[in-house]
Amino acid sequence: MSAILRFFRRFSAARVGAVLMKEFIQMRRDRLTFAMIIGIPVVQLFIFGYAINLNPRHLPTAIAIDDPGIFARSLTASLRTSDYFQIVKATNSPGEARRLLDEGDVTFVVEIPENFTRDLVRGAEPQLLVETDATDPGASSYALAAINQLATSALARDLSGPLAMRSATNPPFDVVVHRLYNPESITQYNVVPGLLGVILTMTMVLITSMALTRERERGTYENLLSMPATPLEVMIGKIVPYILVGYIQATLILAAARWVFGVPMLGSLTLLSLTLAVFIAANLGLGYTFSTIAQNQMQAMQMTFFYFLPSILLSGFMFPFDGMPAWARVIGEILPLTHFLRIVRGILLKGNTALEIWPNLWPLLLFMAATGAVALARFRRTLD
């Protein structure tokens, strides 16, 4: 009791007020931090609020038609008008459609086999083959559910007159779904390789964003500048150690992916480690650029998080990439994580080769070169 009394007797609202005032003044002084605290939530609210879509539509689809009949045309037409499918390629070669799936250009292949119309008319229950990229099982589940319904209703109109009885047997054909690359739809197969990219993005950018900022805060920057080291030398010297750190992280994650989560590794691990170098360097380059801008470590940290959030949300890691509106996909295409996710899933789950990952590798190289150039241009050789 007396302890409580003593506590209140010692407590001074005026002193709290003094500390409070000081904090407000300091908060107001650090303009960049203040702007970020206010601005970032607003920007992110709108970007993510509009971009994220858990029921993705307009999924890129290829149709392989080997049948000139009326039912094949009706099916194609109804797929075209459907919200769920965006037909980006119509071909008569199932091989070509499959290649598009391998390279990640399409999420679906709808294959209408030879004699589909004929067999349907004869009542032979032909097969409609649907192949889907199940590396991200969540991305295609709604569309898959829709396709049965769609096919049945598309043909209902054509199945009239003498064929009306065919529509009574429901459905008049067999929809065969092949979940490729991840037939059991195991979420870990998708998430664990993705985490490799997410964790590397987070740590690599954060570590290097402090690289010059820390020197500046501690006053050692002036000393470094007075020595005959060039900006390129300093940058390479500061980045290379973290490439090694990145490799250690990657090795740990991949080992866990293989032996703990049982993620299949179909492609070449050598190819994967080469692309890892590019991906790690791209992130380090960006972090280093941040560190040439940030005045203190607090700002460096904020920049890192400002970058990290869209990387997770718009890259296709958490939410289906194809479900986002076009403008959000454009932002996503700039992020290295987007391309790295495609590469790592491609190599591990699909067994992609160098040629197949190239469309996603050059954006990483470009990003790496661009951030490196910006960082060098921003590195001041003087204290001006």
Added chain:
Amino acid sequence: MTQPLAIDVRGLTKRFGQKLAVNGVDIAVPEGEVWGFLGPNGSGKTTTIRMLCGLLSADAGEGTCLGLDFRKQSETIKRQVGYMTQRFSFWEDLSIRENLDFVARVYGLPNRKMKVNETLEQLGLVKRQHQLAGELSGGWKQRLALAACMLHDPRLLLLDEPTAGVDPKARRDFWDEIHMLSGNGITVLVSTHYMDEAERCDRIVYILNGNLIARGSVAEVIADAHLFTFLVEGDGVRALSQKLRGAPGVEYAAFFGAALHISGRDRDALARALEPYRNTPGLHIEESQPSLEDVFIHLQEQAT
């Protein structure tokens, strides 16, 4: 034959936004001399030193540093200049040895290991070489910083308030070191606030609000000020200081220890102002040679 100049710059100017930090400063330091750079805080000393070693770009001015164009060849100059920053700027999370080793590598010194060992021995830090630099006391930090600046055998040393916050003994040792280096032909430009340090320099320059307003040997600077000083000591001297401030002829009255220094440029007026107190018992008044500090306070008062 005149001695070649290690630093020879004219019209050195630097602006930060609206503020003119350094305004047309001329400095010519002959090789092998020790020059003191004096002036109040914020007068432009650090800015001038940074311009000389290429850490800041000058807005105007021309000249040479070690015979090289200081504006165009700053990268070459950096290799021959040792610059010691005002605040300890070596890596506190590296050990003493690691700091020296890093500097030696950046400068690409041959026989790096030998050089570092030699330096550690000279410093007397062989036993503590694996201690973190951040754990050193102020005096040791400053000695380490000087040794690190000297590692690449520079011909010119630029020292920015190297002895700020260092104890008197360490300061003395530091200056003995500087004189030894100067004896080996190294040119030194050192900024300081300490008068005893200024008096150990061959020449001093005094900068105020970015303008260089006095230069020469200590005796020359004192003589050029045309200042007269009376010392007042004894009982009631504190009360007297209030009365004398603002009296005709008294340009300023300031205490140096227990003694009150009364200075002004008009000797007769000064004597007249002191006349009424001549015979006060217990009070002792005598004329004295103005000290360097008297001159600096006078110069600063004049400017305000």
